[in-house]
Amino acid sequence: MVTVLFFARIREQLGVDRLSMALPYQPISLSQFKQHLVDSHNPDWSNILMADNVIKAVNQDVVDDNHSLTEGDEIAFFPPVTGG
Amino acid sequence: MSANFSVSVQQQDFDVSAELALLRQQSHEVGAIANFVGVVRDINDDQKVATLELEHYPGMTEKSISDIMAQATERWQLLGGRVIHRIGKLAPGDQIVLVAVSSQHRGEAFAACEFIMDYLKTRAPFWKKELTPDGERWVDARDSDHCAADRWRE
Numbered sequence: 001m002v003t004v005l006f007f008a009r010i011r012e013q014l015g016v017d018r019l020s021m022a023l024p025y026q027p028i029s030l031s032q033f034k035q036h037l038v039d040s041h042n043p044d045w046s047n048i049l050m051a052d053n054v055i056k057a058v059n060q061d062v063v064d065d066n067h068s069l070t071e072g073d074e075i076a077f078f079p080p081v082t083g084g
Numbered sequence: 085m086s087a088n089f090s091v092s093v094q095q096q097d098f099d100v101s102a103e104l105a106l107l108r109q110q111s112h113e114v115g116a117i118a119n120f121v122g123v124v125r126d127i128n129d130d131q132k133v134a135t136l137e138l139e140h141y142p143g144m145t146e147k148s149i150s151d152i153m154a155q156a157t158e159r160w161q162l163l164g165g166r167v168i169h170r171i172g173k174l175a176p177g178d179q180i181v182l183v184a185v186s187s188q189h190r191g192e193a194f195a196a197c198e199f200i201m202d203y204l205k206t207r208a209p210f211w212k213k214e215l216t217p218d219g220e221r222w223v224d225a226r227d228s229d230h231c232a233a234d235r236w237r238e
Binding site for chain 1: 143144169207209211223229
């Protein structure tokens, strides 16, 4: 199982803040996992999760779409940060 | 990172004077302390702001700021550092963030303080939502913040 977290504008757009789900197959890249998320939940999620400015983190480090996922990962999707 | 560097993400306000006193007491070598305090503005993008709500990513927030402070210690001779970032609902005039850095000399403290603040604004997972007369709106990231962080790459 992996944990998937959504924050800020993306959380509101998707209407969910956290999912717990199994990886459909392995090895799987973050890009492939995003497609699986869309296919298994809502086709409208594609526009939100695939947008260029969405930041992805795995186990609290920012990664790109080529990152390879493993069981137990914490995967997060969030918009550009605006703290400070 | 050394025990003299610490990060807090909290709802409650902070006392700048007390935080600077702690940094001063950490080492007899301290000759300079530079600090920055961010304050919630009453007007943003020409609209009146009633309240500002801060969301964050628990765990990654603290980790990313600790990483930023560790990078600062590699670039400059620092003796200590303190970052406090508030979350939850804030009002105009409220303190939102403190970055404070101690060193033997002011040049290192000034530079490291600015570096940490610039990187915090572009790397630490915080998001602001404003309540205005027209309703709620998420604050967009500014290109100028990324330009400010990019200049440290040289």
